[in-house]
Amino acid sequence: MTEPTPTTTTIPIIYLNDPDEASNVAKLRQCCLEHGFFYLGGHGMEDIFPKMFAESQRLFELSQEEKLGLYDAKMSRGYQALGSETLDPVLSKHGDSKEGFYIGNHIPVTDKRYNPAKLKGPNVWPTADNCSLEKPTQFVDTMQEYHSRASAAGLQVIQLLALALGLPNKHDLDHNFTENWATVRLLHYAAVQSQPQEGLFACGAHSDYGMITLLLTDENPGLQILSNQEWVDVPPKKDLFVVNLGDMLERWTNGMFRSTMHRVVTTGDQERYSVPFFYEPNFDAPVECLSVCCSEENPAKYPPTTAGQHILDKYNQTREDFKSD
Ligand SMILES: O=C(O)CCC(=O)C(=O)O
Numbered sequence: 001m002t003e004p005t006p007t008t009t010t011i012p013i014i015y016l017n018d019p020d021e022a023s024n025v026a027k028l029r030q031c032c033l034e035h036g037f038f039y040l041g042g043h044g045m046e047d048i049f050p051k052m053f054a055e056s057q058r059l060f061e062l063s064q065e066e067k068l069g070l071y072d073a074k075m076s077r078g079y080q081a082l083g084s085e086t087l088d089p090v091l092s093k094h095g096d097s098k099e100g101f102y103i104g105n106h107i108p109v110t111d112k113r114y115n116p117a118k119l120k121g122p123n124v125w126p127t128a129d130n131c132s133l134e135k136p137t138q139f140v141d142t143m144q145e146y147h148s149r150a151s152a153a154g155l156q157v158i159q160l161l162a163l164a165l166g167l168p169n170k171h172d173l174d175h176n177f178t179e180n181w182a183t184v185r186l187l188h189y190a191a192v193q194s195q196p197q198e199g200l201f202a203c204g205a206h207s208d209y210g211m212i213t214l215l216l217t218d219e220n221p222g223l224q225i226l227s228n229q230e231w232v233d234v235p236p237k238k239d240l241f242v243v244n245l246g247d248m249l250e251r252w253t254n255g256m257f258r259s260t261m262h263r264v265v266t267t268g269d270q271e272r273y274s275v276p277f278f279y280e281p282n283f284d285a286p287v288e289c290l291s292v293c294c295s296e297e298n299p300a301k302y303p304p305t306t307a308g309q310h311i312l313d314k315y316n317q318t319r320e321d322f323k324s325d
Pocket residue numbers: 185187203208215217222223262263264274275276
């Protein structure tokens with residue numbers, strides 16, 4: 001594919017507190033059919049955004065040696081080094097020019113829900129014993145608060161999506177989302193100029209594996225989506241999330257709602273911080289064609305699976321460092 005100058009597309013804004021639910025749902029349905037992307041406002045989380053960037057920056061300023069110690073491959077939590085992930089193995093000739101830190105729902109080993117085979121376990125938290133981060137509890141408290149508030153916003157998005165799919169009640173999918181299975185991924189992009197023709201990307205082209213992603217970015221541009229075979233800029237908008245639909249939702253909806261390819265290309269002028277939040281159904285939730293999405297003329301295109309199996313399959317296909325049981 002050639003690399004023409006990217007254009008900007010008009011991606012609609014959906015507000016969680018929009019009083020006109022019917023028109024909001026109609027607009028959402030259209031975005032999900034067309035782009036698989038939308039901006040999200042009315043979530044009430046603006047106050048924590050600057051704290052997230054401040055804490056993320058503090059963490060990434062630790063020495064490389066300290067960061068490398070903060071990692072648990074089995075649970076897929078903690079630090080991921082610069083260049084260690086290649087989200088587009090086809091076009092990339094270098095690892096993505098970013099480092100990351102994964103934080104899930106923290107379930108201590110003493111908790112009866114602890115089950116590493118189902119990715120239910122503790123986070124790798126920075127502490128006074130394992131690194132030199134000042135006020136490590138401030139980092140932990142901010143991340144825990146963000147995880148819980150973004151999970152509540154994620155559920156509200158699922159409720160609007162239920163209506164957008166034509167389900168009779170907005171709570172019809174709620175029972176699949178009781179475990180708060182979600183991952184906060186802190187990302188720090190190096191001030192490196194992406195060179196798509198040379199296979200150098202800040203984050204290579206990919207679609208997200210899971211159900212929905214609530215993406216928080218700083219004021220630096222870089223995100224692009226593939227629309228009609230063209231890379232189109234999705235500029236950052238203050239206080240709004242960029243939400244995108246993942247492969248699991250595409251599967252649940254029999255291909256009706258789109259999981260769109262996206263990537264990040266950076267100019268090299270500044271570093272860039274972002275925080276994708278991956279919101280998933282319960283590990284054992286069935287992922288099979290929803291009744292409103294298939295019919296005799298449009299039979300199920302994918303065999304049934306579960307949310308957990310779908311995610312484990314994706315991790316095993318794409319992450320060399322991942323070691324599940
Ligand atoms: O940093 C961004 O803007 C996007 C990151 C992303 O797409 C991902 O982590 O899945």
